[in-house]
Amino acid sequence: MSDEEKVLLDFLKVNSAYEAKVIPGTGTFTFLSKLTGIPQVWKLDSNGEPEQFIKTDDRVLSVHHSPTGNWTVVGVDSKGNEKQQLYIVGATGENPEVLVESKDHFHYVGGWSKDGRYLSYSSNRRHPAFFDVFIIDVETREVEQVFTNDANCVPLGWLDNESFFVSMMETNIDRIIYLVNIRTKETVRLGKEDELARMHSPRVGKREGFVLADTNEDTLHLCRFSMEDPGHLDKLLHWEKWDMEEIALSPDGDLLSFTLNEGGITRLGVYATNSRTYELIDSLPDGVIGSMSWLSNDSFLFTMKTPMNPGDIWKYTLATKKVERLTFIGQSETVGGYWRVPELHSFKSFDGLEVPYFFYNQDTDKSKPAVIYVHGGPEAQSRAEYNPVLQYLVYKGFAVAVPNIRGSNGYGRAYLKLDDADKRLDAVADLASLAGALVESHQVLPDKIGIMGRSYGGFMVLSALTQYPDLWAAGVDIVGMSNLRTFLMNTGEWRRYLRECEYGSLAKHSDFFEETAPMNLTHQITAPLLVFHGRNDSRVPVSEAEQIVADLKKMDREVEMVIFEDEGHQTEKIENHITMHTKTVEFFEKHLYAGLRV
Secondary structure (H helix, E strand, C coil): CCHHHHHHHHHHCCCCEEEEEEECCCCEEEEEECCCCCCEEEEECCCCCEEEEECCCCCEEEEEECCCCCCEEEEECCCCCCCCEEEEECCCCCCCEEEECCCCCCEEEEEECCCCCEEEEEEEEEECCEEEEEEEECCCCCEEEEECCCCCEEEEEECCCCEEEEEEECCCCCEEEEEEECCCCCEEECCCCCCCCCEEEEEECCCCEEEEECCCCCCCEEEEECCCCCCCCEEEECCCCCEEEEEEECCCCCEEEEEEEECCEEEEEEEECCCCEEEEECCCCCCEEEEEEEEECCEEEEEEEECCEEEEEEEEECCCCEEEECCCCCCCCCCHHHCCCCEEEEEECCCCCEEEEEEECCCCCCCEEEEEEECCCCCCCCCCCCCHHHHHHHHCCCEEEEECCCCCCCCCHHHHHHHCHHHHHHHHHHHHHHHHHHHHHHCEEEEEEEEEEECHHHHHHHHHHHHCHHHCCEEEEECCCCCHHHHHHHCCHHHHHHHHHHHCCHHHHHHHHHHHCHHHHHHHCCCCEEEEEECCCCCCCCHHHHHHHHHHHHCCCCEEEEEECCCCCCCCCHHHHHHHHHHHHHHHHHHHCCCCCC
């Protein structure tokens, strides 16, 4: 292995700690990390060092500790297919036993009843597109179906031992939340019957409930509701420009920790439910905060990710108003000094829309090639967090731009809707405008711009290569769609309706899909293309990659495809990360730096 290959390997092998979950009654917590190569469940030993708490054969996607701390349930999939099967372990974490298993179906856990007797989950066993809700008695293993609906629904937290919340998607972004009584089968809706709203994270304290919603506003904000009148939501805390993202209630119900998304950078705060006052915590670096979990009434845990830290678990103590880093997994003694913090910029797109982007650049004094990275979703958001391949590209001398084009999350409902259905090409035009802005504002060489993206970002790569072929010197498509019509026809039935709310429907937009599909415009692709896909992808079928690669090969275009037989929509295994990122960097080196290296 060459020295440069060793450096790249060091960028890729940096681990992280995330998804901290307090084990009730113990003062301890678990977290997820890829220290063994795939996500597994870890704890800290008496010396503060990570030790594996639960061992499974494949990746762990979710962890759920019982209110008594006696049981833990983990969701584990197979080779990246996202079909979680549920396993249960005791307090020591040893010898996981099957709790819920049907390997052809999905399972989503909704948490424990207050007494720790029942676990709720949803599954699409009745029909591929419909998710019903079940509860299982963890002692007797008896299963009862308690909520039936022809929709995609996920159980949320429990109110008591007989009632829990269920979330159902109305559109790709909007949710209904019901409170369901498992004995009477009565359902009560949060908010008004006729209002579309983004709504999530219901929490119930001693006297009232709280939820995040964008009812009557452009951005998500904190609302309260009473159990006597759950249809009425009172706005408590709102930022007009930014979404609130997550809330967590202290054990006594007096405090809510919350996160605020300020253009891809998270602010952390605490809201007092009695006095209706809040305080923002300013002693943290710019990054992304999530998975909050209260240790006591005076302290809570959270995951902190930054461009300079792939992820670690931190604690905030209210009495001292201090933050403390508890894990030190997200660091590197070999390549940490090369990591760069991006600058936040914006550019005006073709129609005057202001579009934000993060810009990484090691040397501002000379012209250079650039790579544009497009996030997936489409309703995702690029954030101020560590990305190994982007950091390595910067280390190798590339400029890197990471935009949040129209349709991205984090900027309100109106911005989210700007790329829906037949407005899809407006988002592609944003990428063309960004390429021009990089040349004009950042000394980027106009004929040395590459583009890469994952999932929907991969579709945007293919669309950019076909709609604006003269702008790009190379493209990398990772698990992307090549034709929205064939994607919608072949994706899982449970996803189709929700995706149609974003992309347009097969019934109304098939002609538009065919006119704009990169698969049907391959003759316009002139840039070299590198394609990656997982064989077990349950979201974007591997056929989306195979069909466009086959067509390009028929035309003798420069294209290469790598299929990972043991991956799904995400790439989890370290050996596959190494293959993908090594080939990506070599590909951009070849096509963007050709003739420039001395």
